Amino acid sequence: MIPFTGESLFYLITATGILMTTRQAPQTSLRALFNLLRYARGYRRNIVLAALCSVLNKLFDIAPEILIGIAIDVVVNQEKSFVASLGFVSAKSQIVVLAVLTFLIWFGESLFQYLYLILWRNLAQRLQSDMRQDAYDHVQKLDMSFFESKSTGTLVSIMNDDVNQLERFLDGGANEIIQTMVAVVAVGSVFFVLSPSVAVLAFTPVPVILWGAFYFLRKATPLYADVRDKVGALAGRLSNNIGGIATIKSFTAETRESEQLRAASERYVQANRKAIAVSSAFVPVIRMAVLAGFLFTFIVGGFKALNGDLNVGAYGVLVFLTQRLLWPLTRLAETVDLFERAMASTRRILDLIHTPVQVRDEGTERFPGPVRGDISIDQVSFTYPGSNAGVHGLNLDIRAGSTVAFVGATGSGKSTLIKLLLRFYQPGQGTIRIDGLDITTVTLKTLRENIGLVSQDVFLFEGSIRENIAYGRPGASDADVIAAAKTSESWEFIERLPDGLDTLVGERGVKLSGGQRQRLSLARALLKDPAILVLDEATSAVDNETEAAIQRSLAHISHGRTVIVIAHRLSTIVAADCIYVIEQGQVVEQGNHQHLIDRQGNYWSQWQVQTGHA
Structure with a gap:
């Protein structure tokens, strides 16, 4: 019974x-x-x-x-x-x-x-x-x-x-x-x-x-x-x-x-x-x-x-x-x-x-110490479903503390590489390592808390400027928030606002200009103090003043961290340690600015167009 x-x-x-x-x-x-x-x-x-x-x-x-x-x-x-x-x-x-x-x-x-x-x-x-x-x-x-x-x-x-x-x-x-x-x-x-x-x-x-x-x-x-x-x-x-x-x-x-x-x-x-x-x-x-x-x-x-x-x-x-x-x-x-x-x-x-998760958080490792920022990309390939767009057999070695840049036409694979680094997508083949550790063996939290992303499409949450800057480090002191704002050259315009850090930005930051939103996005990433900082087209849609401010910020923040810059404006990356030119998901040229200019290849052609010499 x-x-x-x-x-x-x-x-x-x-x-x-x-x-x-x-x-x-x-x-x-x-x-x-x-x-x-x-x-x-x-x-x-x-x-x-x-x-x-x-x-x-x-x-x-x-x-x-x-x-x-x-x-x-x-x-x-x-x-x-x-x-x-x-x-x-x-x-x-x-x-x-x-x-x-x-x-x-x-x-x-x-x-x-x-x-x-x-x-x-x-x-x-x-x-x-x-x-x-x-x-x-x-x-x-x-x-x-x-x-x-x-x-x-x-x-x-x-x-x-x-x-x-x-x-x-x-x-x-x-x-x-x-x-x-x-x-x-x-x-x-x-x-x-x-x-x-x-x-x-x-x-x-x-x-x-x-x-x-x-x-x-x-x-x-x-x-x-x-x-x-x-x-x-x-x-x-x-x-x-x-x-x-x-x-x-x-x-x-x-x-x-x-x-x-x-x-x-x-x-x-x-x-x-x-x-x-x-x-x-x-x-x-x-x-x-x-x-x-x-x-x-x-x-x-x-x-x-x-x-x-x-x-x-x-x-x-x-x-x-x-x-x-x-x-x-x-x-x-x-x-x-x-x-x-x-x-x-x-x-x-x-x-x-019950929608299946493709990129699973199955890693159990943590970095043994402070992340230096060495990045190794070994035979990495990825294509988007239904198209041939993506990256194909990429091999890159980025030294810790260096500033590197990726340039290329829209759809060439630059942003895809960043998405793979952050594990927004899983490579079809190949391995990405940070400080010698395969990123698939690291927990997603450990991986992403060591990478700061500033993208072209800035998203600010409805709330105050303070809350948005401190988003990556809840509970940060006002002193830390102000320091990040000064480094990103945001503090000058924040001080002029009637409510300062308590100013409400509105939904998606509609109460601020595009340049102001971009600087707050940079401050948010800096307060996180990541070992690797990624700027994905961060200056492509801003005015010259904001671009100059971000350039000055980069001069300060690049010390002691790995910086990856994706840019269409070549003038913003002339000081990069290494520039990678990507076409159809593959690296076709690499070197510093002067080296690539001397080669008179693809990069040189883009430089001629942007400087008005073409």
Whole structure:
């Protein structure tokens, strides 16, 4: 015999709920439900308690109909009633007993309703919060290639709207499943005890109702999947348009973008309309089945009572309980609607959580001492999926403390090399070593905390200047923040601001100029004090003053650290110890500025163009 534990009760309730709602549902919904239950194993105690309160509430809820029948029996039969057989002989004492029972039943129903509402809603809040957190934590581990193939709006929609959709189902739908199941079993049991023949007739519409629920569920599954896709596309468009509002305004494209948003919104409306049309048809169809069951009980039970084959009180119980038996099944329409929306959302959430991570943090090593910054790139190759772009068989040796530069046309592989160094991507072949240690054997935290990145596309977080500079070293003192700001030549403009370091930069730093944002990005990297500093096109989109400021900063910060500069402006790298010219993912020239000029090769040609001598 299998021991009946809390866990077995959890699975019993789960299995019964599945049978009630998804017995013939598409496999995708079943799979999503089982995956959700597997994810929620840690909440099984909460689920059991909430389900138990739902069961007890429903049992108390159907008890008043039974008391009404017993009351009728008391009035009609008095000393010969069912209550009299329990020792309460007088009709008045029987009424008092029924009144006390009524109070206790209503109290119990109210108590367990309060408890199941508290338990289910708290469970919904806890589960949705943890699921959103797990999704976000996993997204942070995913590779950069994932973000290049997914829109921000879609990801936000999954972690917000889809999680909220699941919460709405747990708030009400799960309780409806359990209480419908309890109503059918409990009321059906009473029916078969009082009159098996009437019970058979009363239960006749049940298969029709269940068939209708499953039929509409099958129809609704692809429709609600389409609804989730459309809302994700709509969220993506909203996110892109708000982020690109300056571009929209500059091209006076407000009307065009408004029309495109209206079209996306209309597609969402139409997808919902199709799903609503299917789910709304359920209640009218099932209502007639409920009517048939009620008429069977009303007519057949009435004839049996008139013939003396059925107690009048029992007939009253059957009539009142018929609707208790059948009418809750009509709410399967709403439950199915909530369930299918929730399962469509669950699939998207769990698919996101289970998206495989290509660049795994499997390293266990730490650098044995302070990182010097020696970098060795041995036969490294990497190509982006679906293209030949990338790097091919690169061999480089960068000495610790040196300043090196990479130049080349857009798409030649310069930034790809930096992404490989930071392990944003995994090389297809070859090895990258820092201080002789293979970077795949080092933890990602250890690797990246020793590399500072200043990119062309500066991202500042909404908050103060102080918070943005100290982002790489939370808790840094004001003295350290100011020192980093001075080294990056940011302090001069920060001092002129009314609130100084407490100045709010706005979303993505919109309140600052491009040059100011770039200098703060450099200060942020410097405060981190990395052994290796990477400037990826850091001066390509700034004014001459900012470029000169960054150049002066480099003269100070290059001492004692390895500096890697990717640049289009050759004037910014003339002092580099070594310059690598990259074409189509391979190094075609290397040397210092003068050496490359003397060779009159590719670098010399670019220099001639940029200095106006071509």
